[in-house]
Amino acid sequence: MGALPRPSLVAAATVLLTCLPAGLDGLTAQVRVTAADIASVALAAVALALLVASPRAAELPARALVLAPVAGAAAIAVLASPDVLASVPGYLRYVQVFVIVPLAVMVTVRDRADSLIVGGAVVGAAAVQGVVGCVQAFTGTGASYAGERVRAVGTFGALDVMGMASVVSFGAIILLGVGLGVRGRWRAAALGGAALLCVPLALSLSRGAWLALLCAALVMLFMRSRVLGARVLLAGAAAGTVLVAGLGTGSDVLGRRVASMASAVTQPDQSLSDRYTLWRTAAGMWLDHPLTGVGPRRFAELRDTYAPIELSSGSDTDDPVHGFQRQPLLSPHNMYLLTLSEQGLLGLAALGLCLGAMAWWAVRGGAVIAAGLLTWQLADFVYGDIGGPPTLVMSVVLGLVLARVTRRAGPPPVTGALAGRGGTR
Numbered sequence: 558m559g560a561l562p563r564p565s566l567v568a569a570a571t572v573l574l575t576c577l578p579a580g581l582d583g584l585t586a587q588v589r590v591t592a593a594d595i596a597s598v599a600l601a602a603v604a605l606a607l608l609v610a611s612p613r614a615a616e617l618p619a620r621a622l623v624l625a626p627v628a629g630a631a632a633i634a635v636l637a638s639p640d641v642l643a644s645v646p647g648y649l650r651y652v653q654v655f656v657i658v659p660l661a662v663m664v665t666v667r668d669r670a671d672s673l674i675v676g677g678a679v680v681g682a683a684a685v686q687g688v689v690g691c692v693q694a695f696t697g698t699g700a701s702y703a704g705e706r707v708r709a710v711g712t713f714g715a716l717d718v719m720g721m722a723s724v725v726s727f728g729a730i731i732l733l734g735v736g737l738g739v740r741g742r743w744r745a746a747a748l749g750g751a752a753l754l755c756v757p758l759a760l761s762l763s764r765g766a767w768l769a770l771l772c773a774a775l776v777m778l779f780m781r782s783r784v785l786g787a788r789v790l791l792a793g794a795a796a797g798t799v800l801v802a803g804l805g806t807g808s809d810v811l812g813r814r815v816a817s818m819a820s821a822v823t824q825p826d827q828s829l830s831d832r833y834t835l836w837r838t839a840a841g842m843w844l845d846h847p848l849t850g851v852g853p854r855r856f857a858e859l860r861d862t863y864a865p866i867e868l869s870s871g872s873d874t875d876d877p878v879h880g881f882q883r884q885p886l887l888s889p890h891n892m893y894l895l896t897l898s899e900q901g902l903l904g905l906a907a908l909g910l911c912l913g914a915m916a917w918w919a920v921r922g923g924a925v926i927a928a929g930l931l932t933w934q935l936a937d938f939v940y941g942d943i944g945g946p947p948t949l950v951m952s953v954v955l956g957l958v959l960a961r962v963t964r965r966a967g968p969p970p971v972t973g974a975l976a977g978r979g980g981t982r
Contacts, residue, residue, distance in 0.1 A: 564603045565671035568662045569678035571596040572953050575724070575946040576685050578712045593949045597658050604661035618963035621663060623914045624656045630907035631853060634900040638852025647854025647899070654943055654952050655911070662956020663963060675957055676731050676926075680750070682950065683728020686711035686721045687757035694760040702762055707810055709760035713946065716884065720947035722758055722766035726933055727954055729754040730773050734926030737781045762814045769936035777929040780920065831869050832890050832940070838864045839894035843901065850901035857887035892938035915955075918962035927958040 574593040608617075631651050638644040666672055690709030693699030700708040700715035711721030729751045736747035758766060779786035825833065841863040842851050851859055869886065889895050897905045912935060919927035934951065943951070 563671065563674060564607060564665040565662075565667075565674045567596065567600045567603050568665055568675045568953055568956070571600055571658075572675070572678040572682050572950050575950055576682050576712050578714070591946055593946050597653065597661075597949055597952070600665070601657050601661045604664040607664055617664075620914075620918065620963040621660065621959065623911050624660055624959075626907035627911050628652050628656045630900055630903040634849045634853055634904055637849035638855065640852060640855065640858075643858065644852035644854060647852070650943075651853055654948055655908070655955070658949065658952035659956035659959050662953050663960040666957060666960040672957065672960070675953065679724075679950065679954065679957075680728045680731055683725045683754055684750075686713075686724045687728075687754050690721050690725070690757040690760055694757075699760075702810060702814075705810065707760075708762050709757050711757075717945040717947065719761075719763060719766070719941055720945055722761040722763035723937065723941075723947045724950050725754050725758045725761070726766055726770050726773075726937075727930065727950060729758065729770060730777070730929040730933055731926055733774060734777060734929055737777060737925060759811060762810070764814065765937065765940035769933045772936045773929040773933040776920075776932045777925050780923065780925050780928060827869065830867075831886060834865055834868045835860075835886060835889040836891055836894055838868070839889040839891070839898035842898040843894075846898075846901055848901045849903060850897065850899045853899050856889065856895060856898055857885075860887065888942050888944065890941055892942040895942045915958055915962055919958065922962060924958075924961050927961045930954055930958055 571593055574591070574596050577592055631648050635641060635644045635648045662675065666675055690699070690711045693711075694707050694709045697706050699706050700710045700718055702708040708715075708718065709721060710718055711724070713720030732747045732751035732754065736744050736751060739747065755770075758770065775786060775790060778789050838860060839856065842856065842859060845851075889898065893905060893908075896908050900907075912931065916928065916931040916935065918924075919931055934955070
């Protein structure tokens with residue numbers, strides 16, 4: 558496309574536009590359309606134009622077909638839903654997130670320069686969110702935690718309390734992968750940047766994001782060198798023991814949050830207790846509709862029918878922009894159980910096949926960053942699901958991974974940024 562020599566810029570814009578504050582006007586809207594959503598539509602249109610204009614349009618990598626079962630299973634769930642009209646919006650959003658945007662990113666990322674553009678946008682967004690989050694935590698202008706507004710949430714606010722942690726984690730993984738794949742000053746800069754992003758991640762107080770990043774980092778280190786991975790694992794275990802022993806008995810917010818991880822199963826706090834209850838609720842829906850689920854976006858509608866009486870009516874959020882809000886618990890906060898309850902075994906199998914296949918290709922192909930990003934996402938889905946502007950960042954990241962694992966030949970992009978030490982197979 559002559560007017561747009563780098564279509565990947567549209568994918569980069571989609572990521573960066575998620576950093577715009579949502580504002581107050583969309584809090585009560587049934588459907589919130591953001592600038593990033595509009596950019597994602599433009600991205601899909603650009604990718605379609607590229608496919609139509611290219612004489613090699615029919616030569617899409619065969620591995621891209623791994624997205625087809627995801628769309629197909631969701632379509633079957635809609636057709637089998639007792640309320641088809643209510644399920645259609647959920648289907649469209651699901652296909653946008655897991656099929657359309659990743660496929661569009663794969664089409665627009667054609668070489669290492671495109672990988673650098675899109676990956677750089679993710680790192681840039683992570684830096685923006687990290688800086689804003691640190692300011693919030695240090696000035697008491699973040700989301701409320703234990704009565705204090707000290708939780709770093711970036712521009713996403715308390716209504717999307719997990720958003721900043723997700724974006725910052727993606728940026729840290731990319732920088733870690735670059736640091737493992739290059740030498741000299743660039744290695745020091747990349748590893749230093751990854752370490753700096755761990756500060757706002759810690760201040761996000763997101764226990765799940767901490768664990769997911771730990772899993773991703775270990776996978777990447779072991780792929781790079783088993784000896785290095787073993788050394789870091791031992792050092793990390795020792796440091797973790799000291800951290801829990803030293804901070805866990807203190808009165809500071811971060812220390813209490815770290816200490817709470819040890820009692821997540823035996824003595825869960827209210828947020829974890831509600832989450833476990835929602836998991837049982839999702840399982841109940843699936844048992845009544847095992848093959849195709851209750852239909853996309855119908856978990857919230859049927860929650861009270863299946864939820865035990867001990868489930869809280871909602872979760873309290875508070876920040877300087879939105880003030881105090883009582884937010885209803887409308888999802889199980891587990892992507893696997895959400896898919897199982899709304900799309901049944903067919904939907905979960907399709908999603909598992911898609912993500913599992915990409916993870917296998919990444920590991921087999923030596924794509925260190927791709928493997929790290931997928932590891933983080935697979936772990937993240939245990940305690941979270943899709944929703945809000947950060948979901949589009951996840952979609953672009955999945956597209957970046959798909960572009961890497963479907964590349965048939967050629968040198969790894971960004972001097973190993975997405976390929977790590979290995980080439981394609």
